[in-house]
Amino acid sequence: MSTDQATRSTEAPARGVWQRMWTWLPDRVDRRVVIAAWATLVVQIGIVGTGGLVRLTGSGLGCPTWPQCTAGSLVPTDEMGIHGVIEFGNRLLTFVLVVVAIVTFLFVVRMRHARRDLFWLSLAIGLYVPLQAIIGGITVLTNLNPYVVGLHYFASVVLVALAAVLVARVYAVPGPRSLAVPRWYAATTHATSFLVLVTVIVGILVTGSGPHAGDGGAARNGLNPEFMQHVHSWPAYITLALTLVLVVGASRTPPTLRLRLWTGLLLAVEIAQTGVGLWQARAGLPIWLVNIHMVLAVMLVAAMTAVVMNLKRPVAAAA
Secondary structure (H helix, E strand, O other), X not given: OOXXXXXXXXXXHHHHHHHHHHHHOOOOOOHHHHHHHHHHHXXXXXXXXXXXHHHHOOOOOOOOOOOOOEOOEOOOOHHHHHHHXXXXXXXXXXXXHHHXXXXXXXXXXXXXXXXXXXXXXXXXXXXXXXXXXXXXXXXXXXXXXXXXXXXXXXXXXXXXXXXXXXXXXXXXXXXXXXXXXXXXXXXXXXXXXXXXXXXXXXXXXXXXXXXXXXXXOOOOOOOOHHHHHHHHHHHHHHHHHXXXXXXXXXXXXXXXXXXXXXXXXXXXXXXXXXXXXXXXXHOOOOHHHHHHHHHHHHHHHHHHHHHHHOOEEEHHHHO
């Protein structure tokens, strides 16, 4: 057998394997795509909880450098104790996010022409995850600068919003869409979403002024925490009032939009968030309540995103 023949005989099985793998990937939205989209949302919310645990237990500098854990070790040493384990464990969870992002992208790559929305959303999330990890590294290298820490949290807020959009889009019919609710309702929804954003940003500043710095020696942003708590409550209460308008107005929207469900979910998260916020303030900011408050904040963003994503329906259905 000649060299060329041997090469072709070796390459043929390899091409066959790749061909089978390619044809196995979904060419339309099926159960695998739906599960991957939901998994993306769940892990993005979940890492907010574990990241909050790192900060609230004072483990923010458990690994004092980045990308290694110490100057001479990739993993924590015995001398670093539980703080090193907690911080390093949170870093390892980034790889879970990477795996989920890669799987989600592979599940939509075959439908990149028919479902460009899913393709670009999954690609954006996949590229954003390592960027978020880099921001996390910068927080360590800046000794937990409160504004960098806040940026790290806000990056997770954006990722949760993108994941929520991805979940909404896997259930949507592709193609042009038109507004399916009254314009006042759409305007109220967008005003509510803006106030959710303001509430989250002010909440980040409140946390940056409070006692949970992530490490005993980390700086605070210098703002008055008691005053900032009041400032934080103002957009939160306006958001709650506007959400009540959305819940009542949802009864006059097409049932196919399921806005009764999504506005109800939004209201439930806001009530829970408000209750936990008041409780933690009166209880002296116990770490478990603060962590729940942080997770509820990104769940609020996800619920708000779901409402916004369901204001339109396909043009054909509208006609």
